[in-house]
Amino acid sequence: xxxxxxxxxxxxxxxxxxxxxxxxxxxxxxxxxxxxxxxxxxxxxxxxxxxxxxxxxxxxxxxxxxxxxxxxxxxxxxxxxxxxxxxxxxxxxxxxxxxxxxxxxxxxxxxxxxxxxxxxxxxxxxxxxxxxxxxxxxxxxxxxxxxxxxxxxxxxxxxxxxxxxxxxxxxxxxxxxxxxxxxxxxxxxxxxxxxxxxxxxxxxxxxxxxxxxxxxxxxxxxxxxxxxxxxxxxxxxxxxxxxxxxxxxxxxxxxxxxxxxxxxxxxxxxxxxxxxxxxxxxxxxxxxxxxxxx
Amino acid sequence: xxxxxxxxxxxxxxxxxxxxxxxxxxxxxxxxxxxxxxxxxxxxxxxxxxxxxxxxxxxxxxxxxxxxxxxxxxxxxxxxxxxxxxxxxxxxxxxxxxxxxxxxxxxxxxxxxxxxxxxxxxxxxxxxxxxxxxxxxxxxxxxxxxxxxxxxxxxxxxxxxxxxxxxxxxxxxxxxxxxxxxxxxxxxxxxxxxxxxxxxxxxxxxxxxxxxxxxxxxxxxxxxxxxxxxxxxxxxxxxxxxxxxxxxxxxxxxxxxxxxxxxxxxxxxxxxxxxxxxxxxx
Numbered sequence: 001x002x003x004x005x006x007x008x009x010x011x012x013x014x015x016x017x018x019x020x021x022x023x024x025x026x027x028x029x030x031x032x033x034x035x036x037x038x039x040x041x042x043x044x045x046x047x048x049x050x051x052x053x054x055x056x057x058x059x060x061x062x063x064x065x066x067x068x069x070x071x072x073x074x075x076x077x078x079x080x081x082x083x084x085x086x087x088x089x090x091x092x093x094x095x096x097x098x099x100x101x102x103x104x105x106x107x108x109x110x111x112x113x114x115x116x117x118x119x120x121x122x123x124x125x126x127x128x129x130x131x132x133x134x135x136x137x138x139x140x141x142x143x144x145x146x147x148x149x150x151x152x153x154x155x156x157x158x159x160x161x162x163x164x165x166x167x168x169x170x171x172x173x174x175x176x177x178x179x180x181x182x183x184x185x186x187x188x189x190x191x192x193x194x195x196x197x198x199x200x201x202x203x204x205x206x207x208x209x210x211x212x213x214x215x216x217x218x219x220x221x222x223x224x225x226x227x228x229x230x231x232x233x234x235x236x237x238x239x240x241x242x243x244x245x246x247x248x249x250x251x252x253x254x255x256x257x258x259x260x261x262x263x264x265x266x267x268x269x270x271x272x273x274x275x276x277x278x279x280x281x282x283x284x285x286x287x288x289x290x291x292x293x294x
Numbered sequence: 295x296x297x298x299x300x301x302x303x304x305x306x307x308x309x310x311x312x313x314x315x316x317x318x319x320x321x322x323x324x325x326x327x328x329x330x331x332x333x334x335x336x337x338x339x340x341x342x343x344x345x346x347x348x349x350x351x352x353x354x355x356x357x358x359x360x361x362x363x364x365x366x367x368x369x370x371x372x373x374x375x376x377x378x379x380x381x382x383x384x385x386x387x388x389x390x391x392x393x394x395x396x397x398x399x400x401x402x403x404x405x406x407x408x409x410x411x412x413x414x415x416x417x418x419x420x421x422x423x424x425x426x427x428x429x430x431x432x433x434x435x436x437x438x439x440x441x442x443x444x445x446x447x448x449x450x451x452x453x454x455x456x457x458x459x460x461x462x463x464x465x466x467x468x469x470x471x472x473x474x475x476x477x478x479x480x481x482x483x484x485x486x487x488x489x490x491x492x493x494x495x496x497x498x499x500x501x502x503x504x505x506x507x508x509x510x511x512x513x514x515x516x517x518x519x520x521x522x523x524x525x526x527x528x529x530x531x532x533x534x535x536x537x538x539x540x541x542x543x544x545x546x547x548x549x550x551x552x553x554x555x556x557x558x559x560x561x562x563x564x565x566x567x568x569x570x571x572x573x574x575x576x
Contacts, residue, residue: 005466008479017396020389028446032426116556118508118526125320139339232510273422
């Protein structure tokens with residue numbers, strides 16, 4: 001690991017400096033994670049009096065439980081939709097702002113603030129807009145003969161949480177796309193223009209390929225966001241309903257463990273989620289070491 | 295811009311205006327709703343023009359809150375949220391900068407191990423280990439306290455990495471010169487490293503403040519005593535009642551107040567915010 005050419009030679013001081021960070025990490029991160037792994041192999045009797053070691057039974061039960069497999073599928077639909085929509089819209093907006101010279105700052109300011117809105121608040125904002133009895137959007141949809149009710153229709157509920165999650169994430173993607181575009185040298189696009197390439201051709205053949213490191217990085221971050229940071233959006237709006245339609249994995253851990261008090265199953269789900277995060281972080285860091293190049 | 299294309303310029307502005315409209319519209323609707331008089335939401339569709347009761351609604355929420363939902367007045371929740379965000383920001387930066395200092399400027403056994411232990415925190419978001427973490431906090435007797443609200447969220451791999459990367463870019467000569475002049479590790483840190491890190495600390499503070507403010511699940515679990523409610527978690531309780539008793543004008547006033555502080559931070563410190571965001575992720 002990299003360090004300085006000359007270093008301080010104190011023996012105890014570095015441990016003292018690291019102590020607070022390590023203490024918090026061990027007590028609140030590593031210890032609970034180890035506990036989760038341990039209880040994922042155990043089963044508690046209904047009164048919480050005895051626990052017995054059950055090997056992989058919690059896991060095998062999960063993967064034969066249609067509810068859990070359904071939740072996996074829901075998460076996939078949700079994460080892919082949010083990632084695609086948030087990135088596509090952000091790319092369009094960033095490309096537009098990048099064309100401007102004078103007013104780009106104004107637009108940037110107007111577009112980035114949703115980053116600071118809490119997910120649960122974003123959820124409630126859209127919940128209110130789509131409220132079946134008084135909301136403005138169901139009213140507008142009604143004019144076209146479309147009936148909207150996210151309390152009874154699983155599809156409507158899924159669309160609602162996808163919209164809320166996308167709305168909040170656009171600002172983040174926008175900033176990264178814009179930063180990526182601004183780091184592309186002007187000489188490249190100018191040369192292409194002299195060779196007769198129009199704006200759209202220049203975008204798809206020069207700018208977009210050169211953005212591929214940013215695009216890839218954002219893809220990982222967005223999947224991570226959609227899978228783990230959207231808890232508040234789900235809890236603030238549909239609470240996983242109707243009929244499990246929006247019960248994504250991260251919400252199910254909470255639902256089964258805290259509300260359903262099924263500790264063993266919830267712990268097994270936690271462990272599966274941890275493995276997913278570890279895989280995502282690993283991919284992300286591999287990529288930072290060796291960027292996608294053309 | 296490479297060449298002048300009037301049609302494309304118009305299109306660019308149209309796209310952006312449409313984008314901004316979509317982004318702003320939900321907040322506009324919420325704000326309009328928060329100015330309506332009670333009874334507006336019993337029937338019909340949400341109005342799109344301001345109502346007469348803005349001052350009353352906000353004053354009512356700030357001083358009394360929605361008593362039916364068991365939530366305290368908003369001023370109390372706003373103060374709790376502010377404290378929570380500030381403690382998390384300060385704590386994260388303080389412990390991260392000293393651990394990065396230890397990792398970069400010292401050589402000691404288990405250095406790599408320490409680095410990896412910090413790294414692991416990236417992989418364990420609170421949402422995936424809620425029950426055991428809750429058990430630890432409750433065993434330590436930290437439920438319903440500011441310590442319980444903030445301490446478990448203070449460890450930060452991203453901040454540690456950012457400071458580590460930054461320290462590695464500082465020329466070695468600086469430290470050698472300081473040592474020749476007789477400065478020890480504490481003095482070097484205090485008089486040279488800390489002033490040099492000022493911009494990084496400021497940029498990171500903006501990001502961490504937002505992180506602390508928007509926390510939802512954790513306060514929901516560790517606070518049962520309404521004196522410790524934060525505004526972001528309190529809103530859920532109010533919204534849950536709004537469907538039975540249509541008090542959307544009050545709920546939306548709370549929503550606006552819950553968004554305002556971090557959004558203002560982003561708008562007024564945009565340069566630092568962008569720097570913090572882009573650099574912590576690299």
